[in-house]
Amino acid sequence: MENIPVRFESIFSADCIIFGFDEGELKILLIERNEEPFKEWFALPGNVVYQSESIDEAAERILYELTGLKGIYMEQFYTFGEVNRHPKGRVITVAYFAMIRLNGQKELKPITNYAKKAVWVSVKDLPKLAFDHSEIFKKGFEKIKNKISYQPIAFELLPEKFTLTQLQNLYEVILNKKLDKRNFRKKMLAYDILKELDEKQKGVSYRAAKLYKFDKRKYSKYFHNELSFGKE
Amino acid sequence: MENIPVRFESIFSADCIIFGFDEGELKILLIERNEEPFKEWFALPGNVVYQSESIDEAAERILYELTGLKGIYMEQFYTFGEVNRHPKGRVITVAYFAMIRLNGQKELKPITNYAKKAVWVSVKDLPKLAFDHSEIFKKGFEKIKNKISYQPIAFELLPEKFTLTQLQNLYEVILNKKLDKRNFRKKMLAYDILKELDEKQKGVSYRAAKLYKFDKRKYSKYFHNELSFGKE
DNA sequence: AATATACGGTGTATTTTTTACACTAAGTGA
DNA sequence: TCACTTAGTGTAAAAAATACACCGTATATT
Numbered sequence: 001m002e003n004i005p006v007r008f009e010s011i012f013s014a015d016c017i018i019f020g021f022d023e024g025e026l027k028i029l030l031i032e033r034n035e036e037p038f039k040e041w042f043a044l045p046g047n048v049v050y051q052s053e054s055i056d057e058a059a060e061r062i063l064y065e066l067t068g069l070k071g072i073y074m075e076q077f078y079t080f081g082e083v084n085r086h087p088k089g090r091v092i093t094v095a096y097f098a099m100i101r102l103n104g105q106k107e108l109k110p111i112t113n114y115a116k117k118a119v120w121v122s123v124k125d126l127p128k129l130a131f132d133h134s135e136i137f138k139k140g141f142e143k144i145k146n147k148i149s150y151q152p153i154a155f156e157l158l159p160e161k162f163t164l165t166q167l168q169n170l171y172e173v174i175l176n177k178k179l180d181k182r183n184f185r186k187k188m189l190a191y192d193i194l195k196e197l198d199e200k201q202k203g204v205s206y207r208a209a210k211l212y213k214f215d216k217r218k219y220s221k222y223f224h225n226e227l228s229f230g231k232e
Numbered sequence: 233m234e235n236i237p238v239r240f241e242s243i244f245s246a247d248c249i250i251f252g253f254d255e256g257e258l259k260i261l262l263i264e265r266n267e268e269p270f271k272e273w274f275a276l277p278g279n280v281v282y283q284s285e286s287i288d289e290a291a292e293r294i295l296y297e298l299t300g301l302k303g304i305y306m307e308q309f310y311t312f313g314e315v316n317r318h319p320k321g322r323v324i325t326v327a328y329f330a331m332i333r334l335n336g337q338k339e340l341k342p343i344t345n346y347a348k349k350a351v352w353v354s355v356k357d358l359p360k361l362a363f364d365h366s367e368i369f370k371k372g373f374e375k376i377k378n379k380i381s382y383q384p385i386a387f388e389l390l391p392e393k394f395t396l397t398q399l400q401n402l403y404e405v406i407l408n409k410k411l412d413k414r415n416f417r418k419k420m421l422a423y424d425i426l427k428e429l430d431e432k433q434k435g436v437s438y439r440a441a442k443l444y445k446f447d448k449r450k451y452s453k454y455f456h457n458e459l460s461f462g463k464e
Numbered sequence: 465a466a467t468a469t470a471c472g473g474t475g476t477a478t479t480t481t482t483t484a485c486a487c488t489a490a491g492t493g494a
Numbered sequence: 495t496c497a498c499t500t501a502g503t504g505t506a507a508a509a510a511a512t513a514c515a516c517c518g519t520a521t522a523t524t
Contacts, residue, residue, distance in 0.1 A: 163472090164472090164473090165471075165472075181472090181473085181474095182473085182474070182475080185473080185474085186474095186475095204470095204471085205469090205470080205471095206469075206470045206471045206472080207470075207471060207472055207473090208471095208472085209471075209472055209473085210472085210473090
């Protein structure tokens, strides 16, 4: 790579799978395209990587433009470079996933001009997506399914204070299987990465559960130990 | 990404970490650069991705030009896109690792014109590499360390017929730790992905060991079960 | 006040997996 | 035949994963 003998006209871009957890469902943020090709199709949010920014910065910018959020956990997971993945030219795209806290406030005003609107769609009933985005989604979803089993990324999707039942539900939704309540709690608490708060859930019409926080400090301390959640 | 509003002059390339196992050491194939920048430095083999080929194809081509080998196990692991990673312009590179069987025949005549020569260097004493290639190597090495623990990729580095001791040595070298012989064999054989041959090792000045083959058919059968080698 | 409802919260026994550990067997070369 | 070197083997203990069911407590209803 390191010589620049020939310059081709190629574009690179970053696409983002933005995960959110809401009403017990795992959702992603899709845009409805305003332009050909694939006009009126749903697509993953994405954009060209500018000359002056790294790919990571491009991904952050895309997320920011769409959601107004910064400092979100994002991770690059794969680069898609088939010759004909874009009908209008050679486009290589680097795919990221992000996880954001919805907290109920799902209103989003997309700034990008090529999108009609942005919507949260449950991963259980995604439509066919533009370009090869269905394939990109599939690979990214596999990645996070795998990753939550050994890294504490699930917390990024929950409110800062959450109950163990909420956490378990999230694992169950992502892994698409039931987990045993007692074993889940035993294991999760044994990792000692949660901080039990003096607070309880509010506004529920039954016994309120204790709230917990993810304790980053404790986690970093044992960072080298891989975790293993949801492996029953 | 999906509109092409502006065209930037950017290059994308593929770089390869080519692993080989030889004389009890894990090695990678480096080229010595013939041109500025980083003239006479060692670098990972890499090249521009042509307009007419996918990134995977580019990686295969790079490997082929350097080694004459085709059909080798390769995997994309990360894309590096910092703005200033190449002093002469914006170059984004998609990194792959490959694993090849050395079988003693280490002679290689590099075809690429920008390399003086290609050499096998033990991962234990790599020099500083050109560009951000040291960082790329580090990430790729982490990846395979991790990956051999749950996928049978180590076999790609061994001759087709190998002894259990050779296999264990390879694991030990990659993971950089001693494994218990009995536990290693027990576990490995329990996975039932090896085929015991009627043949024995030859040319050794001690009791010859049984030879085994990796049995792809058996492995595919249980493909969904992740393995877990080297986890003592 | 009594009762119904719904989720919160807890422990133990069993099975499976992982780990630790050391000697005899077989082939080669002198 | 003897010395040397690696091949090949089993068991016990510890740790981790799994399966499993009931009472507690806050709220809502009458």
